[in-house]
Amino acid sequence: xxxxxxxxxxxxxxxxxxxxxxxxxxxxxxxxxxxxxxxxxxxxxxxxxxxxxxxxxxxxxxxxxxxxxxxxxxxxxxxxxxxxxxxxxxxxxxxxxxxxxxxxxxxxxxxxxxxxxxxxxxxxxxxxxxxxxxxxxxxxxxxxxxxxxxxxxxxxxxxxxxxxxxxxxxxxxxxxxxxxxxxxxxxxxxxxxxxxxxxxxxxxxxxxxxxxxxxxxxxxxxxxxxxxxxxxxxxxxxxxxxxxxxxxxxxxxxxxxxxxxxxxxxxx
Amino acid sequence: xxxxxxxxxxxxxxxxxxxxxxxxxxxxxxxxxxxxxxxxxxxxxxxxxxxxxxxxxxxxxxxxxxxxxxxxxxxxxxxxxxxxxxxxxxxxxxxxxxxxxxxxxxxxxxxxxxxxxxxxxxxxxxxxxxxxxxxxxxxxxxxxxxxxxxxxxxxxxxxxxxxxxxxxxxxxxxxxxxxxxxxxxxxxxxxxxxxxxxxxxxxxxxxxxxxxxxxxxxxxxxxxxxxxxxxxxxxxxxxxxxxxxxxxxxxxxxxxxxxxxxxxxxxxxxxxxxxxxxxxxxxxxxxxxxxxxxxxxxxxxxxxxxxxxxxxxxxxxxxxxx
Ligand SMILES: Nc1ncnc2c1ncn2[C@@H]1O[C@H](COP(=O)(O)OP(=O)(O)OP(=O)(O)O)[C@@H](O)[C@H]1O
Ligand SMILES: [Mg+2]
Numbered sequence: 001x002x003x004x005x006x007x008x009x010x011x012x013x014x015x016x017x018x019x020x021x022x023x024x025x026x027x028x029x030x031x032x033x034x035x036x037x038x039x040x041x042x043x044x045x046x047x048x049x050x051x052x053x054x055x056x057x058x059x060x061x062x063x064x065x066x067x068x069x070x071x072x073x074x075x076x077x078x079x080x081x082x083x084x085x086x087x088x089x090x091x092x093x094x095x096x097x098x099x100x101x102x103x104x105x106x107x108x109x110x111x112x113x114x115x116x117x118x119x120x121x122x123x124x125x126x127x128x129x130x131x132x133x134x135x136x137x138x139x140x141x142x143x144x145x146x147x148x149x150x151x152x153x154x155x156x157x158x159x160x161x162x163x164x165x166x167x168x169x170x171x172x173x174x175x176x177x178x179x180x181x182x183x184x185x186x187x188x189x190x191x192x193x194x195x196x197x198x199x200x201x202x203x204x205x206x207x208x209x210x211x212x213x214x215x216x217x218x219x220x221x222x223x224x225x226x227x228x229x230x231x232x233x234x235x236x237x238x239x240x241x242x243x244x245x246x247x248x249x250x251x252x253x254x255x256x257x258x259x260x261x262x263x264x265x266x267x268x
Numbered sequence: 269x270x271x272x273x274x275x276x277x278x279x280x281x282x283x284x285x286x287x288x289x290x291x292x293x294x295x296x297x298x299x300x301x302x303x304x305x306x307x308x309x310x311x312x313x314x315x316x317x318x319x320x321x322x323x324x325x326x327x328x329x330x331x332x333x334x335x336x337x338x339x340x341x342x343x344x345x346x347x348x349x350x351x352x353x354x355x356x357x358x359x360x361x362x363x364x365x366x367x368x369x370x371x372x373x374x375x376x377x378x379x380x381x382x383x384x385x386x387x388x389x390x391x392x393x394x395x396x397x398x399x400x401x402x403x404x405x406x407x408x409x410x411x412x413x414x415x416x417x418x419x420x421x422x423x424x425x426x427x428x429x430x431x432x433x434x435x436x437x438x439x440x441x442x443x444x445x446x447x448x449x450x451x452x453x454x455x456x457x458x459x460x461x462x463x464x465x466x467x468x469x470x471x472x473x474x475x476x477x478x479x480x481x482x483x484x485x486x487x488x489x490x491x492x493x494x495x496x497x498x499x500x501x502x503x504x505x506x507x508x509x510x511x512x513x514x515x516x517x518x519x520x521x522x523x524x525x526x527x528x529x530x531x532x533x534x535x536x537x538x539x540x541x542x543x544x545x546x547x548x549x550x551x552x553x554x555x556x557x558x559x560x561x562x563x564x565x566x567x568x569x570x571x572x573x574x575x576x577x578x579x580x581x582x583x584x585x586x587x588x589x590x
Pocket of ligand 1: 019040
């Protein structure tokens, strides 16, 4: 499904500052996009607009040809799954399996199908041992795994992941990236909002937000290679690219770099 | 401060008590509680307590865990017990004791009180400490008469008074035990599911039992989280010098307000985000949906229900006959 943002402006009722100042972009089916930007740049707000929890004060958002607005929300939300930033406040039920089943119940999935989907989702995030656990007995990362499982079970066309890995351990992250890669292969559209530049580097396309405006939208490798742009957007380069640039600054050629790395490795 | 308070005290296990239909468990709990109130003497109550203990044992529930469930009510039941002993003066005197107030006994009480509150902060078995404290106060009042008696009071314990206090004490404990069986063996999910089914008839009054169940679920879900948060804020404020355990009343109120304001703000945010999360997962209030959990009535459910009715019948018979 194609996502279209057409000159979207947004302001919270309480504040008088414009949070999004005319955002336009199109994301095609099957694209894997990262959205990066400093704290408060409007990333989460953008995600909430897309799923119709907020509505723009100007401009419009479309999913294929359906406009995101009140009367279409039920249809639209069937196609979008979102993991929010704070895993504590999206755990609805009193046990892991019930929380994963919550979204399936809402779209009236038949019970036998639901049981299979819940089982698969629990397995995908390695939470088999915590199936009946109450959320208050889970860690932040475990709650994040449950939140991810909750949308995997629904298997929507579009996945929005708002800092969905911020609390995961290295193994959890690795598993997560594997899951996302299989989703991409299955033709799903994936939008990853993240502060982890190494994670962003995996995506195909990168959108940079700064104070509510898109300052760059392009191929991830180009965007994340632009040191000045990232610096002026209060962001960092991915560590691998940063290292590369630092070495280049010191006029190290490929051979010298290799030697220097060998030396480093041998010292250890 | 007691930080271990958990509303859903569910302890995993798998005896027949765990496998019973939550509907049966809820109804039986109510039936048994009602039967307790038909009992009129303390030995009948002791019998009932025996039956409850049998149920606990047959369900392989650890008695220690069940007693832990009594904890919040122990002090209250103790208070009720002593209140009855002191003020219920009917029947014949079975025990007399001269309680004297003298300089030495008063000093002793003050020292004991100091010690009690001091030791309390370092010890685990607070209830036993409380009992020791009360016993030592009694001993000081009974035996310390030096240098002269300022005031003396004759404590008379009457047989009826003792009986009633035992009766009230054991009745309270029995009722709490019954409730504990339910909460120890039933997952919050099943409990709300049971309530949902039992409240279905309310549809006549246009009350949707599914929504009630959802509200209960969310309350159960968030009570531990919000408590945890309260402790976190308290710790944060304690690390900046706030003292929640002492200080003048005014100071205490100030500290409590400083706890409540962030709690309210955080709770508003939480509820907003929770609603967002539910809506984005296609929650539509009142819409028909399928269910992940279903309840199945088994033979053992019928048996348990019949047994509960028999117990209720028995206690009603006792009530009528005696
Ligand atoms: N409910 C709200 N009411 C008023 N203002 C809000 C609300 N939520 C967010 N804001 C403001 O909107 C701006 C953008 O917030 P948003 O959550 O979209 O940022 P973000 O890019 O997701 O930041 P982060 O990286 O910290 O997650 C912030 O300045 C924030 O203060
Ligand atoms: Mg955000």
